[in-house]
Amino acid sequence: MYQHQEYQGGPISLPVGKVACIGRNYLDHIEEMKSVVSESPLLFLKPKAALCDMTTPLSIPTDQGECHNELEVAVLLKHPLCKATEDDVLAAIWGIGVGLDLTLRDVQRNLKAQGQPWERAKSFDLSCPVSGFVPIASFDDLQDLHFTLEINGEVRQSGHTAMMLHKIVPLIAHMSQTFTLDAGDVVLTGTPKGVGPLLAGDTIKATLHDKITINTKVFR
Ligand code: ZN
Numbered sequence: 001m002y003q004h005q006e007y008q009g010g011p012i013s014l015p016v017g018k019v020a021c022i023g024r025n026y027l028d029h030i031e032e033m034k035s036v037v038s039e040s041p042l043l044f045l046k047p048k049a050a051l052c053d054m055t056t057p058l059s060i061p062t063d064q065g066e067c068h069n070e071l072e073v074a075v076l077l078k079h080p081l082c083k084a085t086e087d088d089v090l091a092a093i094w095g096i097g098v099g100l101d102l103t104l105r106d107v108q109r110n111l112k113a114q115g116q117p118w119e120r121a122k123s124f125d126l127s128c129p130v131s132g133f134v135p136i137a138s139f140d141d142l143q144d145l146h147f148t149l150e151i152n153g154e155v156r157q158s159g160h161t162a163m164m165l166h167k168i169v170p171l172i173a174h175m176s177q178t179f180t181l182d183a184g185d186v187v188l189t190g191t192p193k194g195v196g197p198l199l200a201g202d203t204i205k206a207t208l209h210d211k212i213t214i215n216t217k218v219f220r
Contacts, residue, residue, distance in 0.1 A: 002051045004076060004184065007097065007132030007212055014078060014094065017185035019046035019128050020175050021072075021101060023118075025164050025190025032193045041166050041174060046101075046123045051186065054100065054129035054206065057219040060198055061124065065106025067198050070191035071149040071157045071206055073142075074099035075168060076133045077185045081176040089172045092181075095133035098147055098208045101188050102127040103195070130186060134211045142168045149194065150205040159192030166190075 004012040023042035024030050030037055052058075060067040078094035101122065108121035139145070142161060149157040161168065172187055181187070198204075201220040207213050 002053060005053070005132040007134045009132065012076070012094065012133065014076070015184035016048050016051055017182045018048055019050055019099075019186045019188060020179070020181060021046060021122070021188040022166060022171060022190045025166055025171075026159065026192040027163070027165065028193035029191050029195065032195070037165065041171060043175060043178065044118055044122060045179075046128050049125045050123060050128040052126045052129050054098075054131050054214050055216050057217050058100070058102075058129055058198070058204070059126050059219045060102060061104060062200070064104050066104070068103045068105045068195045069149060069151070069156065069198055070101040070103055070195050071147060071159070072099055072101055072188040072191050073145060073147060073161055073168070073208065074130050074133075075172065075187040075189065077181055077187070078183050080180060080182050081172065082180040084173050084176040086169045086173050089169045089176075093136045095135045096139060096142065096145075096208070096211075097131040097133040098206050098212060098214070099128055099130040099186065099188050101191060102129070102198075105195075105197075128186070128188070131206065131208070131212050131214050138211065145209045147209065148207045151196075151198070151202050153203070156196060157192055157194035161189070163192065164190060
């Protein structure tokens with residue numbers, strides 16, 4: 001059973017909640033997908049069964065077309081947020097990690113063509129592997145974080161939180177105007193360019209600034 005973990009530490013005593021996500025939060029990814037900038041943030045949810053530990057080999061669906069990496073900065077909440085202010089959000093963040101918004105790209109393309117929501121492409125079990133979390137006090141500026149994803153030794157994604165269209169704290173405040181966020185929920189903050197298919201046996205290295213380095217792989 002998945003439990004939130006401290007990076008280089010033990011379990012965090014918070015329940016495991018849902019994952020709240022934003023699509024299209026980096027211009028370079030919007031361009032690579034030939035999508036358009038959304039006027040208001042494009043939000044979607046993954047259920048708690050999506051969460052799993054990124055350090056154990058990733059189990060990805062193999063019979064539904066391509067499953068793409070989307071490395072994102074992940075925020076763990078320790079307090080509920082309902083119609084929150086930015087100050088409320090700052091007080092509610094336990095810490096920061098990285099997560100993969102695994103996406104069945106072929107399924108998503110079909111859903112988009114039919115005007116259907118994205119759950120089948122993005123909200124399947126184990127679709128959100130996350131790292132351990134580093135306490136918020138360790139970060140000076142959440143919008144000055146570099147993060148990278150290497151697949152088989154080659155850099156596939158290299159992002160910086162300064163490039164977000166919707167910054168982390170106002171984004172979470174905005175989400176909470178629509179749905180209540182709970183203690184133990186995780187917020188994924190969008191992916192930069194460099195999405196592509198993951199294959200059985202791929203080795204994966206994910207980093208967040210000088211705080212987190214995760215080495216893992218796709219289950220063979
Ligand atoms: Zn994403």
